[in-house]
Amino acid sequence: MIKVLENYVGGRWVPSGADRFLDIDNPASGKVIARVPLSTAGEVSDAVAAAKEAFREWRETPPLVRARCMLRLKGSMEDRFEDLARTCTREHGKVLDEARGEIRRAIENVEVAVSVPSLMMGYNAEDIAAGIDEECVLQPVGVFCCVAPFNFPAMVPFWFLPYAVTCGNTYIVKPSEICPMSQNLLFELLDEADMPPGVVNLVNGDSGVVDALLAHPDVAGVSFVGSTPVAKHIYRTAAANGKRAQCQAGAKNCLVVMPDAVLDRTIPNLLTSAFGNTGQRCLSGALVLAVGDVYEPLAEQLVAAASRLKVGNGLDETVQVGPVVSQKALDRILGYIDRGLEEGAELILDGRGVQVEGHPDGYFCGPTILDQVSPEMTIAREEIFGPVLGIIRVADFDEALSVIEGIRYGNAASLFTSSGKWAREFKYRVRCGNIGINIGVAAPIATFPFAGMKDSFFGDLHGQGRDAIQFFTDRKVVITRWF
């Protein structure tokens, strides 16, 4: 019996009244493992109403009491850690270790949110004029929501929800309609965290739910992670409707390898960056910029190491690269590889057509490396979101920076070098939000913002850390005098 997912509204699991449903596949087998409703605007309104009603009481709950709910949630997430990881792998395809890493990062955000009683403190000054004092307090705003991507189905809503809720807001999550099961399991744990009904809500669905959230007058703000075109739409629409918005968007990240890079330590970082999560990461390295004479040993060692990676079912702990998330994604990735070849790139590692024993219908593409790539090519400009890495030869550091600057996105960039001088230059000059120095995946931990620039981010405040506290609160300044 295929499970049909429900919504969680007002503290209860509620079967959706939708008449449209999507099948959720296990990407390793291609088999249907659940069905998700595409909820209606009316169901969104019900969730917003529940969240608005809950806000009144929740906003008056002391921050320390709110933080205790997060402590209970953390305990539940640790207890159900393996279940969460396995659910993530089954619906997304990523290998178990990656799923565990994802759950760990989600928990880290809960752990940081527990500090909200301190993080949410304001400030004051006596005698701004004689006998007059002034203070600034941070207050919750109201109902917030997030529109979550498929690639980190457990973690990404937790860049936002723990902070929003601990700051006194109420919340609605719209999970990815491709990978909704992790979030549905997390809401079982949220249910056990014993917050008042309506503080956290979940509405499954697609763009219809998103549009309803953006249009609803009682939604104060939206957090989004996904593609750049959708990010722009959400940012524009949210702003037009008077809502706060933070929209993390697409990427085309460069990994610059200098001649003085420590190659045997660099290669594993490049592999992880390009092929970890099967390349389905906004922090994935898409282009290696090989500077000068590092090119030959780099290309040779990269191909050798990548060809040893085992592709298969993510639940098998000997596997290192899982399937991509869907047949549609696989077709798109294969289309980009063909396009690269048409435009003159050379295929030096071919991951197409990989066969995994016992999984004839899985969506597998092995690590693929294209050489002789130039910045003008489609595969150098557009986000592929798969295990495909391009190599661009550049003469020197400045040419590498020029390539990075020419890319419309600004999510991440990494430099591999032994030189402090080049590292400083790179940090200083590159217009990308997440910079790695000898780090292939520059993923900020929960106390730092998940940054992004140019067409990779729309908004002023990012997810995680202190940015999250700012995004989910308003500042009220009070000037006092007593007669």
Add this chain to the structure above:
Amino acid sequence: MELGTFGAILRFAMELEEQAGRFYREAGQGELEGTFDGRAQSARKRLRRLERARREMVSEMLLESISDLDSDDYTVVLDAGAGQGELLRRARYLEATCARFYRDAAAKMPIREVVRLFERLARENEQRLTEHR
């Protein structure tokens, strides 16, 4: 079986500790109760440490095949049905095998915290070998 990933190595380590715990619980009946009681408890704690490592230390994963580490090289077949002398010999073999596994695996691990954990576990096994002499 080749232990080529972080997850596979941790799983094997956990299986070793589960086996060790079972052996010491069963062998620690009768004359060896005082000797092996602590070992059974210790195996439980070590298992929890490994399980916590698998949960908590995985956030910086490096994707590279780990090679030349095979679980067949560290197989321990432990039967607790034997006389005292034989049980002590098997315990020595278990401790030596575990120490060797943790040292070999530490040398290949890409995550520094796990390297430290494995080295600590190896030292504990080696310490017990000196107790047996």
